[in-house]
Amino acid sequence: xxxxxxxxxxxxxxxxxxxxKNAGASGPEKYTEAFIKKQIEEFNLxxxxxxxxxxxxxxxxxxxxxxxxxxxxxxxxxxxKQARPxxxxxxxVFPEQRKIQWGEDGRPFHFLFYTGKQSYYSLMHVxxxxxxxxxxxxxxxxxxxxxxxxxxxGSRWLTKIELEEMLVEKMSDDDYxxxxxxxxxxxxxxxxxxxxxxIQKFSKEVPAQLQKVLIExxxxxxxxxxxxxxxxxxxxxxxxxxxxxxGTGKITVNGIDILHYFPVLQDxxxxxxxxxxxxxxxxxxxxxxxxxxxxxxxAGAIRLASAKALRSFVTEKEVExxxxxxLLTVDPRVKERKKPxxxxxxxxxxxxxR
Amino acid sequence: xxxxxxxxxxxxxxxxxxxxxxxxxxxxxxxxxxQDVPAxxxxxxxxxxxxxxxxxTEQHEGRLYNIPLEEVKAVFPxxxxxxxQQQIQTFNEARVMVRKPALELLAYLxxxxxxxxxxxxxxxxxxxxxxxxxxxxxxxxxxxxxxLVLHIPDAHLWVKNCKELxxxxxxxxxxxxxxxxSVWLKNFKSSNERFLQxxxxxxxxxxxxxxxTEEGRPLGEVVEQGLARVRSAxxxxxxxxxxxxxxxxxxxxxxxxxxxxxxxxxxRTSLRKEDKSPVSPEExxxxxxxxKMVRNDWSGGAIVTTLSQTGSLFKPSSAYTPQxxxxxxxxxxxxxxxxxxxxxxxxxxxxxxxxxYLERKWLQHEKAHTEDGKAELRFLSGSNPRQLxxxxxxx
Numbered sequence: 001x002x003x004x005x006x007x008x009x010x011x012x013x014x015x016x017x018x019x020x021k022n023a024g025a026s027g028p029e030k031y032t033e034a035f036i037k038k039q040i041e042e043f044n045l046x047x048x049x050x051x052x053x054x055x056x057x058x059x060x061x062x063x064x065x066x067x068x069x070x071x072x073x074x075x076x077x078x079x080x081k082q083a084r085p086x087x088x089x090x091x092x093v094f095p096e097q098r099k100i101q102w103g104e105d106g107r108p109f110h111f112l113f114y115t116g117k118q119s120y121y122s123l124m125h126v127x128x129x130x131x132x133x134x135x136x137x138x139x140x141x142x143x144x145x146x147x148x149x150x151x152x153x154g155s156r157w158l159t160k161i162e163l164e165e166m167l168v169e170k171m172s173d174d175d176y177x178x179x180x181x182x183x184x185x186x187x188x189x190x191x192x193x194x195x196x197x198x199i200q201k202f203s204k205e206v207p208a209q210l211q212k213v214l215i216e217x218x219x220x221x222x223x224x225x226x227x228x229x230x231x232x233x234x235x236x237x238x239x240x241x242x243x244x245x246x247g248t249g250k251i252t253v254n255g256i257d258i259l260h261y262f263p264v265l266q267d268x269x270x271x272x273x274x275x276x277x278x279x280x281x282x283x284x285x286x287x288x289x290x291x292x293x294x295x296x297x298x299a300g301a302i303r304l305a306s307a308k309a310l311r312s313f314v315t316e317k318e319v320e321x322x323x324x325x326x327l328l329t330v331d332p333r334v335k336e337r338k339k340p341x342x343x344x345x346x347x348x349x350x351x352x353x354r
Numbered sequence: 355x356x357x358x359x360x361x362x363x364x365x366x367x368x369x370x371x372x373x374x375x376x377x378x379x380x381x382x383x384x385x386x387x388x389q390d391v392p393a394x395x396x397x398x399x400x401x402x403x404x405x406x407x408x409x410x411t412e413q414h415e416g417r418l419y420n421i422p423l424e425e426v427k428a429v430f431p432x433x434x435x436x437x438x439q440q441q442i443q444t445f446n447e448a449r450v451m452v453r454k455p456a457l458e459l460l461a462y463l464x465x466x467x468x469x470x471x472x473x474x475x476x477x478x479x480x481x482x483x484x485x486x487x488x489x490x491x492x493x494x495x496x497x498x499x500x501x502l503v504l505h506i507p508d509a510h511l512w513v514k515n516c517k518e519l520x521x522x523x524x525x526x527x528x529x530x531x532x533x534x535x536s537v538w539l540k541n542f543k544s545s546n547e548r549f550l551q552x553x554x555x556x557x558x559x560x561x562x563x564x565x566x567t568e569e570g571r572p573l574g575e576v577v578e579q580g581l582a583r584v585r586s587a588x589x590x591x592x593x594x595x596x597x598x599x600x601x602x603x604x605x606x607x608x609x610x611x612x613x614x615x616x617x618x619x620x621x622r623t624s625l626r627k628e629d630k631s632p633v634s635p636e637e638x639x640x641x642x643x644x645x646k647m648v649r650n651d652w653s654g655g656a657i658v659t660t661l662s663q664t665g666s667l668f669k670p671s672s673a674y675t676p677q678x679x680x681x682x683x684x685x686x687x688x689x690x691x692x693x694x695x696x697x698x699x700x701x702x703x704x705x706x707x708x709x710x711y712l713e714r715k716w717l718q719h720e721k722a723h724t725e726d727g728k729a730e731l732r733f734l735s736g737s738n739p740r741q742l743x744x745x746x747x748x749x
Contacts, residue, residue, distance in 0.1 A: 249733055259736035260480075260672065265745070268734050281729040
């Protein structure tokens, strides 16, 4: 019993790993092992109950199913996904904590405990050992010099925060940069592929390049005229445009000529912009349908749709030019919400002194 | 802002751009010295020196012809669109484009038999396509040919915004409009001076208790009477119309009745009587008499009318066909008629209008001189004459 008392006492003292940036708001709760175990049991039980409730098989109830069930049972309209109700395994919810570093007699387990940053220094030791071993075994199998570097080409090192999470120990910026330099030195050495597994622990794949937008090929209708479609949205208006080749520059919106549909010059200028930019004013015909929004929003939506449709007619370089001109970007501006206590989204009520 | 791909391309090929600038500058310098030559060429293409509408044929189509300013004042004291009058003032000349509908009308007029009842022509089309200008072209032709032209500039002016409404002394339930009538009489007098002396009245007319016009007096006297006594101006108008109609079939002169905005005669009015009840068009003397003129029960001339949505009351802005604008009553009254649609500019006409603006240095913007600028203007105006005119204004 005294041991457990001592344990709890000691637990309160060891606060190294609890206050951390990535632990979110560091709660005053210190999570004992028993507590975590209990949470895990409760979670599993709750998982089975939930599966039962949803009518699914408790044995094959995955985390995705849990998420879906919770979203169904507790629908929330909050914008912040992290504020919505959530049910996850306790190891994901409660931040990792260090177990007690010393035994009953007060003697620490790790030989580097009294350095203060035991995990960091042990890591440095191991890495340097591998460097030295590398240097010594230079004679064997040295052909794959740059292989390790190639393997690491599409990856990055762990960030300081990620490393801290891995070691469950805080470190300073200097320590971190020292470690990274050591890793790079290791990579630069010949015969580094033997240590590849070790290095891969500390590197992360950079996600693939920005998704390449597929440009659809031209379609041909019955008359043999090439055409392509595009869709666009602006504010609340959505438009679809079909651009035909070999045209005279006639544009029809919802069956009405643009001169009648958009009596305002500004809207017609918006429609003109993609064609003028590519220098193809009189060469294409266009038939569009648009709904929703007001006159300016509809004009913007048609502009985006026609620009997207014109991509198929045009070289890749020109597509890149269009993108830089802003013809292919969706305009994210929408009406801002009115806040309580204010008259509008930004306007406050008239301020009266008394 | 990146307005054009060409600009981007030029930026990447710096050398070429520099060269182009240089050559353009040199070209500009040279053009200053030999400015007459290109201007002459332009003139030849877009203008025609044929200022008699009688001689206009298809080869003049799309070209602009000049009307001398004195003629303009004589023939069109009223009736030209306001913007065109401003353009005349700015450019110091009156250039009218010869277009296909006008040529068609002129051909019909030339070939019409004046022994038969007068044929009615209705010019219709969308807003701003040139209906009034076509009418003015025809009026010019007829005045050149020596016809008596009865030109009502805008019938809508007679059915709306009338400040004074008098009860007619002639018929109890009709209403007079002295102001509008006197204005019209003044313009009519200035455009048809010689006819007023030639035509004689055939009946005695009493104006009120004391004044009267004897039989056989020249019509000019009736007009004077109307101008002097504003109260009886509407009746004077009625008398003039009746006399002219009765005498036209004799053949001593040809009569052209040109009404702009004829759909006003059969629509609704925005006028109200003193007891706030709405006035229908029949109750207005001017409208009543004009309706009689537009009926084809006389011979020896032609009736050319235009439909107009712009001044019309209580009609949607997308309406432009005779059916919609005239309504059932008007359509039946005007039926049968020869419809003449007026479309937007054809590519050739657009070119000539654009060339005219360029030549008169109306388009000052440097981009307006380029091909791209022309394409942009064509797109934005939709080849509509009015839109093009409005667009070219600020440039």
